[in-house]
Amino acid sequence: MHHTLIALVEDKPGVLNRIASLFRRRNFNIESLTVGRTAERGVSRMTIVIDSDQASAERVTAYLYKLVNVLQVEDLGSVPAVARDLALVKVTVAGHDRAALLRVVDETRAHIVDTGEQTMTLEITGEPPHVDAVIGRLEPLGIIEMVRTGRVAMRRGDTALSAAKYS
Amino acid sequence: MPKRTGAQIIWECLVHEGVQTVFGYPGGAILPAYDAMLDYPVRHVLVRHEQGATHMADGYARAGGGVGVAIATSGPGATNMVTGIATAMMDSSPVVCITGQVPSKLIGYDAFQETDISGITVPITKHNYLVMRVEDIMPAIKEAFFLAKSGRPGPVLVDITKDAQAASIDWEWDPSPVRMRGYRPERPVARPDLEKAVALIRESQRPVILAGQGVIQSGAMRELAAFAERIDSPIAMTLLGLGGVPASHRLNLGMMGMHGEAWVNHAIQEADLLMAFGMRFDDRVTGNTKTYAPNAKKIHVDIDPSEINKNIRADAAIVADLRETLKDLLDVIERADHAPWIAYIDSMKGDAAVRDIQKLPDSGHLYAAHVINDIWRITEGKAVVVTDVGQHQMWEAQYYHHETPRSLITSGGLGTMGFAVPAAIGAKMARPDAEVWAIVGDGGFQMTQAELATAAQEGVKINIAIINNGYLGMVRQWQEFFYERRYAATPLRSPDFVKIAEAHGLEGFRVDKRGQVLDVVQRARRAEGTVLIDFRVEQEDSVYPMVPAGADLDAMIRRPEPSVLAETGADPI
Numbered sequence: 001m002h003h004t005l006i007a008l009v010e011d012k013p014g015v016l017n018r019i020a021s022l023f024r025r026r027n028f029n030i031e032s033l034t035v036g037r038t039a040e041r042g043v044s045r046m047t048i049v050i051d052s053d054q055a056s057a058e059r060v061t062a063y064l065y066k067l068v069n070v071l072q073v074e075d076l077g078s079v080p081a082v083a084r085d086l087a088l089v090k091v092t093v094a095g096h097d098r099a100a101l102l103r104v105v106d107e108t109r110a111h112i113v114d115t116g117e118q119t120m121t122l123e124i125t126g127e128p129p130h131v132d133a134v135i136g137r138l139e140p141l142g143i144i145e146m147v148r149t150g151r152v153a154m155r156r157g158d159t160a161l162s163a164a165k166y167s
Numbered sequence: 168m169p170k171r172t173g174a175q176i177i178w179e180c181l182v183h184e185g186v187q188t189v190f191g192y193p194g195g196a197i198l199p200a201y202d203a204m205l206d207y208p209v210r211h212v213l214v215r216h217e218q219g220a221t222h223m224a225d226g227y228a229r230a231g232g233g234v235g236v237a238i239a240t241s242g243p244g245a246t247n248m249v250t251g252i253a254t255a256m257m258d259s260s261p262v263v264c265i266t267g268q269v270p271s272k273l274i275g276y277d278a279f280q281e282t283d284i285s286g287i288t289v290p291i292t293k294h295n296y297l298v299m300r301v302e303d304i305m306p307a308i309k310e311a312f313f314l315a316k317s318g319r320p321g322p323v324l325v326d327i328t329k330d331a332q333a334a335s336i337d338w339e340w341d342p343s344p345v346r347m348r349g350y351r352p353e354r355p356v357a358r359p360d361l362e363k364a365v366a367l368i369r370e371s372q373r374p375v376i377l378a379g380q381g382v383i384q385s386g387a388m389r390e391l392a393a394f395a396e397r398i399d400s401p402i403a404m405t406l407l408g409l410g411g412v413p414a415s416h417r418l419n420l421g422m423m424g425m426h427g428e429a430w431v432n433h434a435i436q437e438a439d440l441l442m443a444f445g446m447r448f449d450d451r452v453t454g455n456t457k458t459y460a461p462n463a464k465k466i467h468v469d470i471d472p473s474e475i476n477k478n479i480r481a482d483a484a485i486v487a488d489l490r491e492t493l494k495d496l497l498d499v500i501e502r503a504d505h506a507p508w509i510a511y512i513d514s515m516k517g518d519a520a521v522r523d524i525q526k527l528p529d530s531g532h533l534y535a536a537h538v539i540n541d542i543w544r545i546t547e548g549k550a551v552v553v554t555d556v557g558q559h560q561m562w563e564a565q566y567y568h569h570e571t572p573r574s575l576i577t578s579g580g581l582g583t584m585g586f587a588v589p590a591a592i593g594a595k596m597a598r599p600d601a602e603v604w605a606i607v608g609d610g611g612f613q614m615t616q617a618e619l620a621t622a623a624q625e626g627v628k629i630n631i632a633i634i635n636n637g638y639l640g641m642v643r644q645w646q647e648f649f650y651e652r653r654y655a656a657t658p659l660r661s662p663d664f665v666k667i668a669e670a671h672g673l674e675g676f677r678v679d680k681r682g683q684v685l686d687v688v689q690r691a692r693r694a695e696g697t698v699l700i701d702f703r704v705e706q707e708d709s710v711y712p713m714v715p716a717g718a719d720l721d722a723m724i725r726r727p728e729p730s731v732l733a734e735t736g737a738d739p740i
Contacts, residue, residue: 009349
């Protein structure tokens with residue numbers, strides 16, 4: 001089962017290494033990890049997806065809290081949440097029907113963000129399963145390069161995750 | 168504000184933190200700090216290897232209850248500390264390591280003696296720092312001490328670049344308390360958790376308390392004894408917990424686990440309630456977790472929330488300081504009587520008594536258990552004993568009966584051979600009035616034997632008992648039990664330890680008969696300097712009982728009864 005954990009961490013050198021080291025040392029496999037700034041100064045936000053059972057997710061949460069630079073952890077597995085993934089996909093347009101590709105773009109809300117002589121680069125954003133599905137449709141057309149951000153997620157409703165109480 | 172160099176600030180901070188003794192080894196990247204040291208009232212103990220410095224700092228912390236400090240240079244100086252840091256981490260010992268680092272502008276360029284020690288020690292420190300600016304030195308050291316000793320204690324490393332040590336700023340000590348955004352060690356006892364625990368305690372007819380090192384670290388000895396007496400519950404001890412409850416206390420069953428006495432493990436397996444106080448259900452304590460105490464509810468009290476439900480699922484958990492928790496429990500819990508349960512456990516002791524190696528008559532062979540028990544009797548159980556790792560460590564736990572906290576210092580979690588001699592030196596520095604014994608195997612002694620020179624140079628008086636059986640004994644025992652006596656790489660030929668002692672200007676004795684033990688131990692105790700005794704013990708004796716790794720806790724290999732005990736090894740002398 002997939003667990004999406006959000007960690008608010010101090011924006012200090014080496015923090016990413018400490019988090020990565022923890023998952024490696026405790027023998028948890030990271031499926032995806034994204035890091036970015038938050039609205040609060042000096043606070044970064046990590047979205048970590050792991051494949052684990054509920055007990056293991058609770059253990060990871062406890063271990064994350066042991067890291068001095070970790071301010072707050074939330075497991076989005078237990079609450080309604082919005083999740084997004086973004087992919088950039090470079091597809092070859094040589095040697096097949098350009099119209100087939102444009103049909104996929106049209107039907108899947110993908111965006112054409114760049115065109116070359118032989119290729120077209122698409123941006124796909126959505127729930128991770130949606131991105132998977134679009135990529136599945138593009139594969140037969142010839143993907144020559146791809147990048148995904150990994151999942152970012154946020155709890156639904158008015159509750160906000162904030163490190164303000166740790167200031 | 169006066170001007171201070173980074174090097175001076177390091178010592179200013181250490182002095183303000185109450186540090187009087189540091190253990191270290193100089194080198195290029197830490198030279199500015201060593202130069203400044205001469206102007207500060209701190210005793211520096213020059214070790215022979217940086218691993219020794221970390222073990223000494225660890226022993227110093229465990230014996231004295233304060234923070235131990237170790238200092239080394241960059242590169243190999245720092246990497247030599249790794250074993251000692253990992254040892255302190257596994258046993259939650261408050262140690263601060265200060266290392267020099269190459270100048271900041273050279274970091275990342277593979278400079279001479281550059282190593283990424285903050286990266287290397289991420290998994291084996293509670294936290295660590297790489298300090299590249301002189302103004303960051305004080306905050307890092309203040310936080311390091313705060314982290315090392317608060318909450319669940321542990322080692323913290325502060326790596327300071329040479330240029331930060333050399334630079335100057337206007338500086339004064341900031342006496343304000345440390346505040347850290349992501350670290351809140353103080354945790355009040357949560358009422359609902361406490362009530363849940365109280366309900367389980369009231370229902371129990373066959374309770375057992377599992378007392379770990381947390382009892383000692385939270386200073387809960389008195390409260391624990393009062394609580395156990397109030398609810399009339401037997402207490403089983405972890406290795407690191409020994410001394411947290413006096414061995415002679417009527418409710419103290421002794422050590423549990425792999426080499427615990429049979430009645431202790433049976434009591435745990437048959438209990439209806441386990442109260443785990445400041446212990447972490449290590450695999451050496453539980454055996455097979457699937458069959459562990461199958462009918463018992465579990466109450467787990469620990470300051471570290473990540474220990475709850477890690478190895479054993481808790482029915483009630485309290486994440487808080489143990490002493491505070493016990494005080495709260497004592498406020499509400501009623502007196503109880505479990506005489507039938509205690510009598511039942513007592514009835515199991517008869518069988519063990521028959522098998523007790525102390526019952527073995529003096530056959531001319533010298534048994535390690537006899538030696539250790541004799542040392543216990545001669546020292547009236549009042550010594551601080553520092554052990555290494557292996558058979559002698561388990562015999563010590565079985566046959567030296569500890570009455571007071573911080574009187575047994577041993578590498579439990581990491582199981583670090585070579586720990587005893589340097590940790591004993593550190594322990595003696597922390598408690599100069601205590602009688603300190605290092606009990607160590609012939610293998611482990613040779614791992615850090617060089618620290619004899621440190622003891623000699625510093626004039627530190629410890630007593631070293633080498634339990635010399637000519638084997639890496641515990642590994643040999645496993646080979647005997649589980650590998651068809653194929654003794655791969657366990658026979659050990661050692662130098663003449665008495666001569667080794669003499670080469671250091673220290674006294675050395677050899678003992679190979681039980682009748683010699685009393686006299687030689689007394690001579691060692693009376694001597695002014697460090698004394699080494701080479702006890703030539705029975706070569707192929709084993710530690711009993713033994714729960715094979717991963718087996719059910721009550722599936723113990725028992726010591727054969729004396730009449731059938733096979734006397735092996737050398738001919739009777």
